[in-house]
Amino acid sequence: xxxxxxxxxxxxxxxxxxxxxxxxxxxxxxxxxxxxxxxxxxxxxxxxxxxxxxxxxxxxxxxxxxxxxxxxxxxxxxxxxxxxxxxxxxxxxxxxxxxxxxxxxxxxxxxxxxxxxxxxxxxxxxxxxxxxxxxxxxxxxxxxxxxxxxxxxxxxxxxxxxxxxxxxxxxxxxxxxxxxxxxxxxxxxxxxxxxxxxxxxxxxxxxxxxxxxxxxxxxxxxxxxxxxxxxxxxxxxxxxxxxxxxxxxxxxxxxxxxxxxxxxxxxxxxxxxxxxxxxxxxxxxxxxxxxxxxxxxxxxxxxxxxxxxxxxxxxxxxxxxxxxxxxxxxxxxxxxxxxxxxxxxxxxxxxxxxxxxxxxxxxxxxxxx
Numbered sequence: 001x002x003x004x005x006x007x008x009x010x011x012x013x014x015x016x017x018x019x020x021x022x023x024x025x026x027x028x029x030x031x032x033x034x035x036x037x038x039x040x041x042x043x044x045x046x047x048x049x050x051x052x053x054x055x056x057x058x059x060x061x062x063x064x065x066x067x068x069x070x071x072x073x074x075x076x077x078x079x080x081x082x083x084x085x086x087x088x089x090x091x092x093x094x095x096x097x098x099x100x101x102x103x104x105x106x107x108x109x110x111x112x113x114x115x116x117x118x119x120x121x122x123x124x125x126x127x128x129x130x131x132x133x134x135x136x137x138x139x140x141x142x143x144x145x146x147x148x149x150x151x152x153x154x155x156x157x158x159x160x161x162x163x164x165x166x167x168x169x170x171x172x173x174x175x176x177x178x179x180x181x182x183x184x185x186x187x188x189x190x191x192x193x194x195x196x197x198x199x200x201x202x203x204x205x206x207x208x209x210x211x212x213x214x215x216x217x218x219x220x221x222x223x224x225x226x227x228x229x230x231x232x233x234x235x236x237x238x239x240x241x242x243x244x245x246x247x248x249x250x251x252x253x254x255x256x257x258x259x260x261x262x263x264x265x266x267x268x269x270x271x272x273x274x275x276x277x278x279x280x281x282x283x284x285x286x287x288x289x290x291x292x293x294x295x296x297x298x299x300x301x302x303x304x305x306x307x308x309x310x311x312x313x314x315x316x317x318x319x320x321x322x323x324x325x326x327x328x329x330x331x332x333x334x335x336x337x338x339x340x341x342x343x344x345x346x347x348x349x350x351x352x353x354x355x356x357x358x359x360x361x362x363x364x365x366x367x368x369x
Contacts, residue, residue, distance in 0.1 A: 032194040034186040053179030064136030066353040079288040080104035085296030090136035099296030116236035121177035140169030152345020185334030208328025226283035238277040242311035250311040257297040
């Protein structure tokens, strides 16, 4: 067993004991409660599984180049994104042509990705690892082969999963998803206000809260995460974007920000009715996750508010209305859980990455064809 493992277990047990109350945040008032993280029955949370998932989340060795981790695009020491329009994947390739959404509060998403192609966090976790542009591993088997060469992972997977063959790709994504379920941001000023602290929101944010209801924003940005009207886990809530391209102010934005270049969910289903449909994104922490929209083409939140008003609601807002709505959206920034970098298991006296230059050439040749 690696020297650091005992201390990691003690530390992760302490963290889990602290975390459990946060998974069902107690309200300051009986009428409001931050939602409880949904945990699937077939992937229960344990402190050891959380710690293993955290190591895998930060470990670049599960990418083909050995240089890209989950955290590269979804930085949990920040806001859960990289704040880039489009992310850089394996071998410096520009990531899939959509903006990376935040991983914080992703546990509440009923489906994952802009197009909803993943029905769970586990389903989501396996896809970037095997995407040739993102992390580049040719298969789940290749991930397992690499991890089995790391003594510390062999021991930790056996401890967490207890199987005769503990390192499987399914176990890899289960562990990563378990860690991601700890990434929640409760206790925003909005949450404090709803729990009874009426001083938590200033007049501008209060005006903005009324405006998003009066303007019609809550038709789509509903529920505790401001992203869903109540569809169950595994079922997506989608809206067409832009929905008002014939409205002159929207037409200007469509051209300026390339808002019609992505067919959205149609790429998954190939159904004509799904063209330009996207999963409604959360408003939680939206003030921190610029740039905005699927291409990441809008730099500022006030501009994003104007685009949404024109292209979804066929409305033009005054500067004060925009400022008040932005103030309300800022009130949805919660408290981020403290993150510490994990100590990754090592491979004494050797490296797993000697073939990376050859892999680079082979992968680039394959991509060219």
